[in-house]
Amino acid sequence: MKILCLHGFRTSGNFLKKQLSKWDPSIFAHFEMEFPDGIFAAGGKSDIEGIFPPPYFEWFQYNEDFTEYENLEECISYLCEYITSKGPFDGLLGFSQGATLSGLLLWYMEQGKILKEHPPMKLFVSISGAKFRDPNICNIAYKDMMKVKSVHFIGEKDWLKLPSQELTTAFENPLIIRHPQGHTVPRLDEAAVETLKTWTREVGLSSNESCLGGGPNESCKHVNIENGVEEGKKTREA
Numbered sequence: 001m002k003i004l005c006l007h008g009f010r011t012s013g014n015f016l017k018k019q020l021s022k023w024d025p026s027i028f029a030h031f032e033m034e035f036p037d038g039i040f041a042a043g044g045k046s047d048i049e050g051i052f053p054p055p056y057f058e059w060f061q062y063n064e065d066f067t068e069y070e071n072l073e074e075c076i077s078y079l080c081e082y083i084t085s086k087g088p089f090d091g092l093l094g095f096s097q098g099a100t101l102s103g104l105l106l107w108y109m110e111q112g113k114i115l116k117e118h119p120p121m122k123l124f125v126s127i128s129g130a131k132f133r134d135p136n137i138c139n140i141a142y143k144d145m146m147k148v149k150s151v152h153f154i155g156e157k158d159w160l161k162l163p164s165q166e167l168t169t170a171f172e173n174p175l176i177i178r179h180p181q182g183h184t185v186p187r188l189d190e191a192a193v194e195t196l197k198t199w200t201r202e203v204g205l206s207s208n209e210s211c212l213g214g215g216p217n218e219s220c221k222h223v224n225i226e227n228g229v230e231e232g233k234k235t236r237e238a
Contacts, residue, residue, distance in 0.1 A: 001090040001122070001204060002032045004083065006098030008128075010046040010056045013037045016095055018052065019185035024193045030204055033093070034086065039078045040071065059101050067133045079105065080114050091123035091148075091203070095185055096160070099129025103167060106148055107141040123203045124150040124171075127185055130163035131170070142170050149203055151175040151196065157182040175199055 007016035013035030020033075038057030046056040061070040079101075083089055094102035106124055108114045129152065132138050150171045154164045160183060168174045177195070179186035188196070 001030065002034070002087065003028070003091045003093050003123070003125075004079075004087075004089045004102075005033050005035045006059065006079075006092070006094040006102050007035065007038065007057070008096035008098055010042040010044065010058050011048055011052070012055065012057055015048060015052045016098070016185075019095065022185065022187050024188065024197075027193065027196045027200060031090075031200070034089075036082060039075050059097055065133065066130075069132070069134065075101070076105070076108070076114065083115060083118060088119050089121070090119075091121050091125070093125035093127075094129060095127040096129070096183065099126040100132065102126070103129055103146075104132060104137070104141055106146060107144075110144065110146065110148075111141075121148055123200075124148050125153075126150065126164070126167060127153040128155065128158055128160045128164055128183055129167050130160055131167055146171045149173075149175075149199075151177060151199055153177050153179065153186060155182050155184065155186065156180045159183055 005013070005016055005020070007013050017033075017035045020028075037055075038059040040058050040060070042054075042056035042058055043061060046054070048056070060072040060075045062068065092102035092105060094100070102124060103126065105114070106121055109118065109121065124146075131142055148171070150168075152164060152168045152171075152174050154161055154168075154176060156178065157180070158164065168176055175195070177188075177192055179188075179192075181187075
């Protein structure tokens with residue numbers, strides 16, 4: 001299976017690859033993962049300057065309230081061409097801006113707006129992802145519940161904690177992994193590693209089976225990295 005991995009704002013594909021290298025390699029052992037760079041060179045200072053070498057990239061630009069976007073359509077067109085030429089892909093993984101963008105691609109595919117000839121995606125890994133806030137996008141894109149199997153990483157100290165939680169409510173039976181860190185790809189404890197390995201095996205075995213939480217309107221599955229305790233919590237009612 002093949003996963004397209006989209007990096008965060010003003011970083012790079014190589015940086016996301018390094019971020020994910022802290023995870024147990026057995027989690028995605030049976031997946032081929034691609035890490036393209038954003039379509040635009042970074043238009044300002046990167047938060048990883050001095051930590052990871054340039055160049056840095058961004059997928060699109062946005063205002064302070066994340067309600068207005070520049071070059072988003074050009075970015076989506078670029079990714080559609082990339083997916084068509086390099087694919088097919090079985091899933092999307094993203095961090096921050098990359099996760100938010102990946103989610104939008106999933107909904108646009110589901111609604112038949114893009115990639116009409118591409119097979120349906122089977123999985124989505126969101127690390128600090130969120131919804132777009134422009135009403136012209138969110139009132140249309142997120143109106144239907146997404147059935148793609150998904151796992152969402154939510155940091156207790158992440159400035160996108162609440163938007164990340166909101167994103168999970170748009171997915172059927174999401175696997176939610178909470179961690180005590182901030183806006184980052186977190187290190188995983190043994191419980192989280194085993195949960196993710198089980199999840200990826202389930203995806204690999206059958207794209208038609210429900211994810212770990214059960215059938216529609218049943219409990220999603222939560223994992224707290226702090227203590228390795230798994231908690232079943234209702235996210236919606238029948």
